[in-house]
Amino acid sequence: MNKIPLAERLRPKAIDQLIGQNHLTGKRSVLRTAVENGNIPSMILWGPPGVGKTTIANIIAATLKQPFFLLSAISSGVKDIREAIEMAQKSNGAILFIDEIHRFNKGQQDALLGAVEKGIITLIGATTENPSFEVNSALLSRCQVYILKALNTEDLILLLSHALKTDNDLKNRNIILQETEALINISGGDARKLLNLLELITNTSAKDVELVITNELVMKVAQQRIAIYDKNGEQHYDIISAFIKSMRGSDPNGAVYWLARMIEAGEDVKFIARRMVIFASEDIGNANANALLLASNTFQAVNIIGYPESRIILSQCAVYLATSLKSNASYRAINEALAAVKKFGDLPVPLHLRNAPTNLMKNMNYGKDYKYAHSFNNNFVSLEFLPEQIARTKFYEPGDNAREEEIRKFLKVRWKEKYNY
Numbered sequence: 001m002n003k004i005p006l007a008e009r010l011r012p013k014a015i016d017q018l019i020g021q022n023h024l025t026g027k028r029s030v031l032r033t034a035v036e037n038g039n040i041p042s043m044i045l046w047g048p049p050g051v052g053k054t055t056i057a058n059i060i061a062a063t064l065k066q067p068f069f070l071l072s073a074i075s076s077g078v079k080d081i082r083e084a085i086e087m088a089q090k091s092n093g094a095i096l097f098i099d100e101i102h103r104f105n106k107g108q109q110d111a112l113l114g115a116v117e118k119g120i121i122t123l124i125g126a127t128t129e130n131p132s133f134e135v136n137s138a139l140l141s142r143c144q145v146y147i148l149k150a151l152n153t154e155d156l157i158l159l160l161s162h163a164l165k166t167d168n169d170l171k172n173r174n175i176i177l178q179e180t181e182a183l184i185n186i187s188g189g190d191a192r193k194l195l196n197l198l199e200l201i202t203n204t205s206a207k208d209v210e211l212v213i214t215n216e217l218v219m220k221v222a223q224q225r226i227a228i229y230d231k232n233g234e235q236h237y238d239i240i241s242a243f244i245k246s247m248r249g250s251d252p253n254g255a256v257y258w259l260a261r262m263i264e265a266g267e268d269v270k271f272i273a274r275r276m277v278i279f280a281s282e283d284i285g286n287a288n289a290n291a292l293l294l295a296s297n298t299f300q301a302v303n304i305i306g307y308p309e310s311r312i313i314l315s316q317c318a319v320y321l322a323t324s325l326k327s328n329a330s331y332r333a334i335n336e337a338l339a340a341v342k343k344f345g346d347l348p349v350p351l352h353l354r355n356a357p358t359n360l361m362k363n364m365n366y367g368k369d370y371k372y373a374h375s376f377n378n379n380f381v382s383l384e385f386l387p388e389q390i391a392r393t394k395f396y397e398p399g400d401n402a403r404e405e406e407i408r409k410f411l412k413v414r415w416k417e418k419y420n421y
Contacts, residue, residue: 006170007195010163012052015059019162019191020155021052021148031056031146035063042116042123044101044131044140047148048237050190053126056148057097060124067094069121073103078111085115094121101125102134103268109139116142128236133274150189157184159191163198170202174210182218188237197222236267240275243318247276248283252322259311259318269310273299276317287327287401294320327399337395347387380414394419 012018015025015032024031034040040060045053061068069084076098088094096112098104115121116139123143127134131145151159157180164170164177187194198213201221205211239261246254262272273295280295298317302310356366371381384391398404398411398421412421 005196006163006167006199007050007192009167009169010159010195011055012059013062015063018052018055018059019159020151021056024146024148025056035060038064040064040122041144042121042142043144043146044125044127044135045146045148046127046129046131048128048150048189050187050192050194051148051150052191053148054097054099057095057124057126061095061097064095066122067091068097069094070097070099073098073100073108078108081108081111085112085120088115088121093119095124096121097124097126099126100128102127102129102131106136109136113138113142129271133270151187151191151194152189153184156180156187156189156191156194159194160198163195173202173207175202176210176212178212179215179218182215182222183213186218186222240271243272244275244279244283247279247318247322248326250322250326252319255318255322256315259314263307263311263314266307269302269307269314270299272314273302273317276314276321279321282331283326283328284321284324285327285330285399286407287325287399287403289403291321291324325401325403327401327404329397329399329404333396340390340393340395344387344389347389350384350387352383353385382414382418392418394421 015035018025023029026032031040045056047053058068067088069087071080071084084094084096088096096115101109112121112123116123125131125135125143131140135143160177160180160183164175183194183197186197197218201213201218202211204217204221239258243255243258243262246252246258259272277292277295277299280291284291294317298313301313305313351365352367352369354361354366356362361367371383373379373381375381386393398408408421411419415421
């Protein structure tokens with residue numbers, strides 16, 4: 001049996017071997033073009049686990065034939081950064097890849113600034129967290145952010161087929177991939193997770209015996225694995241998903257259980273609190289506007305307090321969010337508005353809504369017929385605030401809860417004829 005894991009054996013060595021991320025590495029894509037031109041910027045690769053961040057960094061280094069230094073933010077400090085920079089200076093430039101860069105504190109990130117700015121190193125940072133929150137602004141301003149996506153079903157099936165046809169340990173075996181649904185669902189768009197599971201399954205039978213991979217077999221093998229929370233990837237997203245869905249389902253018991261799982265594993269308090277801030281707006285919204293205030297204050301508080309005391313604050317907030325009235329009306333509204341923007345493009349701003357700071361603009365009727373709401377009864381006057389092509393489009397539909405029923409009444413008095421509230 002090969003001791004090197006299947007996922008590592010199949011790691012692509014060239015950009016054409018990559019599966020997924022076509023928006024970055026496909027023909028004429030922005031990142032591929034930069035690599036082919038031999039002039040890549042320092043960058044942050046942001047995306048979920050197992051989607052190719054480390055692989056892309058390795059491919060860039062191999063393609064450009066530059067010295068390549070790798071650090072993990074989990075185990076490296078300022079001393080390691082300085083040593084890497086010194087070696088890069090001796091090499092007249094190098095690529096420095098930092099995995100989990102969001103785990104570097106401000107001092108560690110600041111240690112990179114000068115070398116990045118002077119071009120001593122080309123930084124490639126990998127993160128599963130939003131770099132806007134986790135990478136300080138000075139370093140972020142010197143990097144291009146590339147967003148990687150979870151692999152889709154087509155990508156994952158292609159990867160399975162590739163593994164069975166090309167891997168030396170698998171291609172000569174009689175393996176029949178009869179069903180893929182369970183493999184795809186469990187992997188969650190994570191190529192490493194998919195290949196690890198495939199390897200576990202193929203190890204359940206002798207090499208000279210026919211192996212038929214079915215959904216039932218996959219579930220049986222997957223359920224035999226010990227459910228260990230891996231904050232670096234394996235169950236990171238499964239657990240936070242269960243936590244969010246418990247709060248959405250108004251079950252405080254489920255919420256605090258999954259919260260406890262994360263706490264016990266030493267999950268980053270900011271990660272948990274940030275997800276609760278998002279939840280408060282996405283799933284509760286104006287049904288209870290205090291939810292966002294409490295979640296935001298929780299985020300600030302746990303940053304100051306840290307473990308173990310922050311567990312109490314996190315629990316209070318999780319219970320509050322779980323037991324609050326729910327509404328995703330604002331979430332749906334912005335999604336529908338974004339869909340309209342994508343569909344209709346950059347529609348012109350109606351003339352009466354345009355600013356007119358110059359006489360020329362006034363002569364072009366900028367601002368003409370605009371009515372100042374505060375000059376009218378109840379601080380309201382009926383105007384069209386949307387471009388002509390989408391006039392009278394209703395994006396926001398109040399939710400079915402006490403607070404948004406008040407909002408509905410407010411809107412009905414003012415916009416009943418126009419928007420049918």
